[in-house]
Amino acid sequence: MNCTKCKTKAVIDLPRHNAAFCQPCFTAYAHDQVAYAIKHARMFGPDDRILVAVSGGKDSLALWDILLKLGYKADALYVDLGIPGYSTKSREKVEQFADRVARPKGAMLHTHQVQEEEGAGIKELSNLVHRPTCATCGTIKRYQFNKTAVEQDYDVMATGHNLDDEASRLLGNVLHWQEEYLDKQSPTLPASVEGFAKKVKPLYRLSERELAAYAVLNRIDYIVEECPMAKGSKMLLYKEALNRLETDSPGTKHRFYFGFLDKQERGATAPQSMADKDQASLHPCAACGQPTTGEICSYCKMMARSRLSSSSARRSS
Ligand code: Q46
Numbered sequence: 001m002n003c004t005k006c007k008t009k010a011v012i013d014l015p016r017h018n019a020a021f022c023q024p025c026f027t028a029y030a031h032d033q034v035a036y037a038i039k040h041a042r043m044f045g046p047d048d049r050i051l052v053a054v055s056g057g058k059d060s061l062a063l064w065d066i067l068l069k070l071g072y073k074a075d076a077l078y079v080d081l082g083i084p085g086y087s088t089k090s091r092e093k094v095e096q097f098a099d100r101v102a103r104p105k106g107a108m109l110h111t112h113q114v115q116e117e118e119g120a121g122i123k124e125l126s127n128l129v130h131r132p133t134c135a136t137c138g139t140i141k142r143y144q145f146n147k148t149a150v151e152q153d154y155d156v157m158a159t160g161h162n163l164d165d166e167a168s169r170l171l172g173n174v175l176h177w178q179e180e181y182l183d184k185q186s187p188t189l190p191a192s193v194e195g196f197a198k199k200v201k202p203l204y205r206l207s208e209r210e211l212a213a214y215a216v217l218n219r220i221d222y223i224v225e226e227c228p229m230a231k232g233s234k235m236l237l238y239k240e241a242l243n244r245l246e247t248d249s250p251g252t253k254h255r256f257y258f259g260f261l262d263k264q265e266r267g268a269t270a271p272q273s274m275a276d277k278d279q280a281s282l283h284p285c286a287a288c289g290q291p292t293t294g295e296i297c298s299y300c301k302m303m304a305r306s307r308l309s310s311s312s313a314r315r316s317s
């Protein structure tokens with residue numbers, strides 16, 4: 001198998017593109033896909049300051065790597081969830097990457113420790129507030145990323161969601177006809193109101209397999225294990241189902257997700273109209289000032305519940 005571009009020996013084949021690449025041509029392909037995504041979905045410009053959400057996994061570290069290599073001003077935020085074993089290891093991967101690649105290029109790594117700031121690790125916190133771990137985690141991560149982006153004056157917040165993530169999320173939203181979520185499923189979500197950062201997903205054109213290959217070929221050391229809390233999640237089930245379809249019919253994921261984006265582009269500009277809706281219904285949280293639809297935002301409500309539970313636990317012991 002030879003590289004489609006330069007005809008030397010290929011190291012990876014991409015059935016959905018009917019192509020194969022050697023290491024340098026594959027790296028160039030990945031960079032081109034991200035550069036195209038940034039331009040096509042109007043994510044950010046060369047002077048914008050970007051905050052990348054990093055977890056220590058292949059996608060977010062590859063994203064940070066690609067943005068820096070494309071010459072963007074990209075800093076990162078790591079949220080330490082306090083999950084025994086997993087968090088220590090993932091944090092090490094992020095720190096190593098920051099030391100080896102990002103800091104020498106002048107980029108900065110911010111960290112947020114849930115154990116210290118929210119008073120308990122994510123598992124304990126979810127028990128205190130009687131909510132599933134991933135829902136608690138989602139609320140905290142969304143809140144802290146937005147807070148850092150807004151307070152530190154970043155123009156945009158970037159996450160490492162890839163084609164597989166977006167296709168499986170789309171499948172979940174369609175299976176349950178969650179129209180509101182469908183409207184919001186876009187590679188670029190504008191900063192709808194003051195206090196909400198613009199959010200983008202520059203990896204939406206690259207698959208999970210391509211990103212794993214990018215990380216390996218570019219010597220990015222990442223945490224291979226999934227977060228232990230992800231076990232049994234619906235998203236993993238949808239990914240498995242799409243992978244079975246992809247094996248039999250290469251390009252299924254691509255056609256499914258890109259077909260949806262095409263319809264979204266040709267129809268109404270859904271993300272923008274969502275922004276208008278947001279504008280009408282959002283106002284500052286009475287406790288912290290971040291935009292919310294209620295009087296108090298879900299993060300502040302959750303933290304109040306957690307304080308209440310821990311103080312009543314202290315009283316009864
Ligand atoms: S990190 Fe957090 Fe995921 Fe772990 S606790 Fe669940 S939501 S599975 S992306």
Ligand code: ZN
Nearest residue numbers: 285288297300
């Ligand atoms: Zn609040």
